[in-house]
Amino acid sequence: MITGVLKSLFKKPVTVKYYTKPGVHTPIPDRFRGRIIYDYDGCIGCALCVKICPAGAILATPERKVNFYMDRCIFCGECAEICPVKVISYSKDFEITSSDRSQLTVRK
Amino acid sequence: MDARNIDYEYSRLILPVGPVHPSLKEPVNLSVTVVNEEIVDVNVKLNYIYRGIEYLAERRNIAQTIYLVERICGLCSQAHSLTFIQALEEIANIQPPERAEFIRVICAELERIHSHMLLLGVVAYDIGLDTLFMYAFKSRETVMDLLEKISGKRVHHDLNTIGGVRFDIDEDLRRLIIKELKYVKRNLDYISEVLEDATVENRLREVGVLPSKIAEELSVVGPTARGSGLTKDVRFNRSYSVYRDYKNSFKIVVLKDGDCLARVKIRVLEVYESISLIETLLDNMPDTPIRIGERILKIIKRIPVGEAISIVEAPRGQLAHYVYTNGGEGLKRLSVRTPTIPNITAVKYMLMHRQIADIPVVFSSIDPCISCANRVTVTDAAKNKTIIVNLENLRRRM
Numbered sequence: 001m002i003t004g005v006l007k008s009l010f011k012k013p014v015t016v017k018y019y020t021k022p023g024v025h026t027p028i029p030d031r032f033r034g035r036i037i038y039d040y041d042g043c044i045g046c047a048l049c050v051k052i053c054p055a056g057a058i059l060a061t062p063e064r065k066v067n068f069y070m071d072r073c074i075f076c077g078e079c080a081e082i083c084p085v086k087v088i089s090y091s092k093d094f095e096i097t098s099s100d101r102s103q104l105t106v107r108k
Numbered sequence: 109m110d111a112r113n114i115d116y117e118y119s120r121l122i123l124p125v126g127p128v129h130p131s132l133k134e135p136v137n138l139s140v141t142v143v144n145e146e147i148v149d150v151n152v153k154l155n156y157i158y159r160g161i162e163y164l165a166e167r168r169n170i171a172q173t174i175y176l177v178e179r180i181c182g183l184c185s186q187a188h189s190l191t192f193i194q195a196l197e198e199i200a201n202i203q204p205p206e207r208a209e210f211i212r213v214i215c216a217e218l219e220r221i222h223s224h225m226l227l228l229g230v231v232a233y234d235i236g237l238d239t240l241f242m243y244a245f246k247s248r249e250t251v252m253d254l255l256e257k258i259s260g261k262r263v264h265h266d267l268n269t270i271g272g273v274r275f276d277i278d279e280d281l282r283r284l285i286i287k288e289l290k291y292v293k294r295n296l297d298y299i300s301e302v303l304e305d306a307t308v309e310n311r312l313r314e315v316g317v318l319p320s321k322i323a324e325e326l327s328v329v330g331p332t333a334r335g336s337g338l339t340k341d342v343r344f345n346r347s348y349s350v351y352r353d354y355k356n357s358f359k360i361v362v363l364k365d366g367d368c369l370a371r372v373k374i375r376v377l378e379v380y381e382s383i384s385l386i387e388t389l390l391d392n393m394p395d396t397p398i399r400i401g402e403r404i405l406k407i408i409k410r411i412p413v414g415e416a417i418s419i420v421e422a423p424r425g426q427l428a429h430y431v432y433t434n435g436g437e438g439l440k441r442l443s444v445r446t447p448t449i450p451n452i453t454a455v456k457y458m459l460m461h462r463q464i465a466d467i468p469v470v471f472s473s474i475d476p477c478i479s480c481a482n483r484v485t486v487t488d489a490a491k492n493k494t495i496i497v498n499l500e501n502l503r504r505r506m
Contacts, residue, residue, distance in 0.1 A: 001302055005239060014246050031260035031275060052405060054168070054175035076175050076266045081274070082405065 033075040039087035040108040049079035068106040131468035134478035150456040165442040187422035195418035195431040208272035213350040222251040223423035224375040247295040272399025312369035316458035316470035330425020336366035342421035357388040368473040446480040
């Protein structure tokens, strides 16, 4: 055991730094789901995503479109899967933090 | 006023351990009665983290409930959703494609690896051996990264759906999993070497002994039962899914000692078995679609009224879900029995006539998950009546 401990003194650390340079991260996996990208003009207003959303993070608007509240989203990806015209997709942006709640809503 | 003269028995005192305690990770209260450093009685109080998930499940449609059920536990998320979906598929009479069942079981076994690694780390931390804690979490991180590459998320994978799985394991991922599991296996060899060390053995051997007779009486499950010499494993006793055909590619690990060391060692040995099972499954994956073509909103419309019970082996032991559908896209009743409920009753026996210093390590050696185990029941002892409190009443009380 002691040899193992001494050996790891001279090894590179396993810990990955979160933010070494601005915009440089550790590689994000392909299937990662971050902030939602919504194509407002392509939406047909069928509201299937409103029905399937487990967290109630999608609400319909009077203009027969939808709003996404990212503060409630659990990033399951069901809305992107069920959308018949595929206007919903996920970006790789995971830093969704804001002190202002309206910043966390995806409208257009 | 006369000074009241009361004789206190200073040698006997009740020591509250928790609900906030540096070594217990979740809110649980152990009222330990101590006489001269020796524990003579233990009372476990659980109700600090009730979340009302069973009640919420009755108010959502089935497609939403899948994600709710997954969030009962952070470590057994795949096990919970697998159990729930197996029950639903039984009611709806849907047979998932063969490849889907393989992917489900592979992810369940990967989850077993990272859950067992967490326990190894927590026990090592409780006995003050931070080196082992770091090594265990290094391997755990590898497995969690694998799960993130398969499903896109590290903790809640959102992998299962009715009639299959949502993400495929392609050729690149298959090769990556085999490569990374070899690395985990190498780390594991080192970890089992550390567990042979005299300091670990002196701290864990013959601490918290649970003889097999008592274990059978308390009907403990999972690694706690197998550490006491009981051959209890749902994967063997009533095998489900792919385990039916691949019983021979892994062994059931049973140790007879029943102490903390046996319960820790059993986890290491089980990880070896899980790795060999995953490697066999990856080699034999059939080439079928991963889910049935029907949309999920259409499937939940045709689920009839019915009830089913489904039992799987979660990392901590036997997990059962009772599901009763109402025929209108929703559930009438969901009842969950998590492995911690039977296991936590064994803590009293394990701690009896031990020292105070043994409390953290004995308690964490059963791998408790308190928030999974919380139910609200109010018992009126005078009228001999039991009332189940629903969320509405609970809100009013608070």
